Amino acid sequence: MAEDEDKDSKTEEPTEKKKQDAVEKGQTAFSKELPVLFTLTAITAIIGFAASGLTANLKSQLEILLDRAGQYSLSTTADTLLVMTRYFEVTMVILAPVMLALAFAGLAGSLAQNPPRMVLKRIQPEFSRVSPKKGFERMFGSKGWAEFFKVLAKIVFTGACVAIFAGNIMPVLAEGPMTSSEVFLTQIGRILFGLLFTMVLAMTLIAVADLLWTNREWLKDLRMSHKEIRDELKQAEGDPLMKARMQSVARERSRKRMMGSVPNATLVLTNPTHYAIALRYNPPTDRAPVVVAKGTDLIAQRIKDIAIEHDVTVHENPPLTRAMYKQVSVDQVIPPEFFEAVAEIIVYLNKKRV
Template sequence: MSEEADKDSKTEEPTEKKIQDAIEKGNTPVSKEAPVLAMLIGALLIGGFAITSGVRQLVSDMAHLLDVSGGLDLGNSADALMLSHSLSIKVGLFLAPIIAILSVSGLASAFLQNKPSIVPNRIKPELSKLSLKKGWSRIFGAQGFVEFLKAVFKFSTVSAIVYAQFRAHESDLINAMFTDPSALPEMILQISLRLISGVCIVTILLVTVDILWSRSHWRKNLRMTKQEVKDEHKQMEGDPIVKARQRSLARDRARNRMMSAVPQATLVVANPTHFAVALRYDGEKNPAPVVVAKGQDLIALKIREIAETNDIPVIEDRQLARSLYAATEVERMIPPEFYRAVAEIICFVYSRKSKTAV
């Protein structure tokens, strides 16, 4: 009951991350009928191209061997080994294209369905899979029912095709008993190719339906509950509480770093308690004053407090302080439109310092 309830709760389509994780683990949609179709197509290619010319060449070689068999020198094991080696090469040349076509067909059926990848976990034995309950559910579940329908379809269609072909060539098969034996292989090959062609046509339909079913069933098994979607979203985007805490810590660090730079300021422009902007001017390093700290309300008061503690001049200019706060960034030079106003204040500060020194 718990498993059924769990399946019923999985109403959300799988996310891209869930799909990608499944593919990386080797869980991909695979049609079991595609390799069958590939082998049938390979058999057609073999029957149409490889078998005819290959058999003729092999028969010719064997006939030549029989013709000269009386003159073969088999006096010792070396001669027998050489003859065996020669026969093996001829048989190998006959079988090589057949094996190559079948191998390429089988690999193509796998590679065209999914991108090839090495997943060691897929071959790792898992004792959890040795479950009678799960095996029973696989056999009598939706997947097992679909496999049963495919088996019935294949059996019935192949039987119908074989019956139709034999009925169509019934007279040829009867006359084969009175035909030259050398013509029998060609006739058998032609009938076989027609049989395989008919089965291929039916299998193409079956593979198309099977691919659509396997992909639909695969996505259905990857469905997620609403809670799983929320958890994955949190995992991808980050927990809002944790992210808020991280932003708060980052702001605190930036504020502390800013406050530690106030003692190196040349002056502070205030308004008079709501805004404060601390500026440092060093003509050798920067062509214009640099904002080392700025703040509003409590932070502005803190900047003023640090400035007064370190004997840094605090100039009250409401309009300029508000404008500097809105238009500048910390550790950046002030914009050109403030050059004149700030330059006048700096000249005033320097002149006052010189008078105090005298």
């Protein structure tokens, strides 16, 4: 029940990350009909364009062996095996390229859908595979019915093609004894090629439909719930609570570092109650006054308290402090438009100390 509810909640299309994770786990959309189509196409091409050459080559090689038949001894089992091995070698030399071409076609049909990928998890045993309930769902679920109709379509069409082939080939077989072997084989080849070509066209339709179906089912299996999408977004951008906590810690550390710089300040400008800016000016190290701390309200009061504790001059100048606060940053030189005003204050305070 809970599993059905979980499936019902997955109404959203999968994200790109979800798809990529599935591919990395070996969970990809795969049509079993596409490799069959590639192999059948290769067989049709071989029969249509290379069968006559292969047949002629095989015929010539076997004729050579038959002409030398009298040279072979069959008195022992070893001699018989030697002759059979020789015939087998001649046959395989000619047919091996055909077999390799068919194997390559089937492999190409698989690689055309997904690149090869080593996924060890796919070969690990899964107990759900032997679960009667899971097996029943696979057999009578949507995927099971889709497989059934595919097989049924192939059986019906193949049966129709065989019936048509048999109807076309019977007259040729009946006239076979009265025609030459070359004409007979040519007619058989033409009929067989037409049959295979028709099967390739039908198999193309089946493979395309199956490819679309498997991709649709793959995306359906990867559907996500709203909660999964939110969780993935949190993982991608960071948990908002954790992110806020980290920002809070960073601000606290920055504040402590800033307060630690106040004792080294030359001057603290105040509003006097709402703003405070601590400036350091130690020529020739500083080419101009540098802001070492700034703050409002409680932080401003804390800056003033630290300045008083360490005998740093606190000077009230509300207009200058308010104007400067909006434009200055900590650990930065004050803007040039404030050079003259701050310089006058520093000169005045120095004279006052003297």
